[in-house]
Every structure is written in structure tokens, then in C-alpha cells.
Amino acid sequence: MFQVQMDKSIANDEWISDEDVKLAVKDLPHLPAYHVVVRPVSIRAKTKGGVFLPDKVKDDVAYLTTVGKVLKVGDMAYNDKDKFPNGPWCKVGDYVCYAKLTGQKFVFKGVKLLLIYDDQVIMRIDNPKDLDTTYNLSN
Numbered sequence: 001m002f003q004v005q006m007d008k009s010i011a012n013d014e015w016i017s018d019e020d021v022k023l024a025v026k027d028l029p030h031l032p033a034y035h036v037v038v039r040p041v042s043i044r045a046k047t048k049g050g051v052f053l054p055d056k057v058k059d060d061v062a063y064l065t066t067v068g069k070v071l072k073v074g075d076m077a078y079n080d081k082d083k084f085p086n087g088p089w090c091k092v093g094d095y096v097c098y099a100k101l102t103g104q105k106f107v108f109k110g111v112k113l114l115l116i117y118d119d120q121v122i123m124r125i126d127n128p129k130d131l132d133t134t135y136n137l138s139n
Helices: 056-066
Strands: 036-042 067-071 096-098 104-108 111-117 123-125
Touching: none
Parallel strands: none
Antiparallel strands: 036 067, 036 111, 067 096, 096 123, 104 111
16 A cells, blocks of 8 residues: 655654554453454554654544554354344454544553444454554645
């Protein structure tokens, strides 16, 4: 995918971190019904040039991020054959996109997570660094 470099902006691979906080599936809470637990992608603590980003900047970028990794899928998610005739839209380990104001945000054992419904997954992507969710089409 071609990524347009905007003036004085940074590419996704420069602000998305490969750090992965490990949470075992058994450590996650039980999911009722049609829920999916997503961990939004991590934001780097410092820039490529070595400048540390303030917590406020990292929180703002993380809040606007609409890409995350699926950590757990509820036992009834994607079971509705009328709604999902082609099967599940995602599985544990997939990176998915969701709307900005979707789901319930919470912190579990120090990790920021998002609880969404199975039908709130917009699309599945191979690599979160390929998608620029901060690009503004009006510019």
C-alpha cells in the first residue's frame, strides 16, 4: 500500500510500537455473548530521533487510533448465520479496524483494552503499520 507522506508528518511505522504487552487468554475476563476484546496498537514512547513523547501526546494518538489486535472472542460471537453467512470476520490474533467512538474502553491489569460487539469490526488488516488512520481527506 502506498503511504502519502504529508509535510512534517510521520509515517505509521514511526509511531506504532512493536511492543506487545502479554496477556494470556486465561487472564482475560469471561466474555458474554457477542463481544470481542481488542487491544489498540501501542504508541512509541519516543520518536526516531530520540525525543521522548509526553504522555498526553501518546494518550491523544492512542485515543484516535482505530486499529487493534483481537485478544479474545466471546463464545456466541459470529454464531448468527443470518448475520454472518460467510463465517467470522476475525479471530484471536487478527488486527482489526473499528469506528472511533465504538465500544467500551477500559484498563485491565494495566493494559488498555476495548470491548466491542462482533458486528462493530469494520475490516481486518495484515499489518497495522499499513493503515494511516490519522489521514484527513479534507486537506
